[in-house]
Amino acid sequence: MKIHEYQARRLFEEAGIPVARAETAKTPAEAEAAAARIGTAVAVKAQVHVGGRGKAGGVKLAGGPKEAAAAAEKILGMTIKGSVVRQVLVMEKVNIAREVYLGLVFDRDRRGHGLIVSAAGGVDIEEVAAKTPEKIHREFIHPLAGLSGFQARKAAFSLGIPKPAALETAKTLMALYGLFQKTDATLAEINPYVIRPDGTTVAIDAKMNFDDNALFRHRAIESLRDMQEEEPLEIEAKSADLAYVHLGGDIGIIGNGAGLVMTTLDVVTACGGKPANFLDIGGSSSPEKVRRALEIVLKEKGLKVIFLNVFGGITRCDDVATGLVQAIRSLAPKIPIVIRMTGTNVELGMNILKESGLNLKTHPTMQAAAAEAARLSGT
DSSP states (O other), X not given: OBOXXXXXXXXXXXXXXXXXXXXEESSHHHHXXXXXXXXXXXXXXXXXXXXXXXXXXXXXXXXXXXXXXXXXXXXXXXXXXXXXXXXXXXEEOOOOSEEEEEXXXXXXXXXXXXXXXXXXXXXXXXXXXXXXXXXXXXEEEOTTTOOOHHHHHHXXXXXXXXXXXXXXXXXXXXXXXXXXXXXXEEEXXXXXXXXXXXXXXXXXXXEEEEOGGGGGGOHHHHTTOOGGGSOHHHHHHHHTXXXXXXXXXXXXXXXXXXXXXXXXXXXXXXXXXXXXXXXXXXXXXXXXXXXXXHHHHTTSTTOOEEEEEEXXXXXXXXHHHHHHHHHHHHHOOSSOEEEEEEETTHHXXXXXHHHTTSOOEEOSSHHHHHHHXXXXXXX
């Protein structure tokens, strides 16, 4: 789950991380009033769940309240990478001597947490990693030991900033890690973290993502979810107890088990196809769940074909086939459906498909089915 910058900023402040003064505004008049209360030049920043706001014109500097109102008027309502700006953050303008990057992520390769800092703040960390990897310092954090003060200081001093600023930065890293761990976050990022000319430090950006599977432990965090920023089909799938991710291609993918669905995406892509989604019906073989899965996938725009890939274990192929037949008769899809089923009760499942009279396309292997799906999509 993602949250807005202004929400992450509040969490940072509660954790003891120095942040720039700021207020949110939903209208130009509110932005003007916020700038007047702040009392300095300000930056007006679009609040959306995507990056690249500055390049898209979603961040503007204003010398005073009237300019802040004018900036907000230009930003509010604009669309940035598909997200409509419905509010802005009015933040005090900070004098900058240096910008650095601070971040905490999952280190999946080493099965722990990773601390990343870079002297190249204000730039996408992916771009830094690709062009100037020597500017990135990493520390592996063992999940049982946590971030040590030594590691935080080592990372801070690697940035080449003055000692007082480095010590302040180390404190910020410790506070950031505490927040990251406490909230079951998957990402905590400050880009940029600023060293002022007087040597003091402050965060002028804030970003946090959270593990959806841990939100039952963090109702206050879950309440920060902005449903208007969520993918509608992902929300609908979640309500149906289905795992769904929109991918933007034209081949709908339905499977059982995350590993199988991921493999299906890879095989379809290798055949030249473009998956439209990831949809995992899980271990249940409820016909109703299969029907709901097909119903949701059919709402993807530009869909040309659906590939259903089932490996029956706990999931029974006859139940999947029953749900699929019911769904097709109810929804009457106008695009072809390619099916590969194997495993528990596969003979029963295949008989149900055959006797349905729906002339469905079945294949014995995932490779053959994926190739057929790619062909039907016009790849």
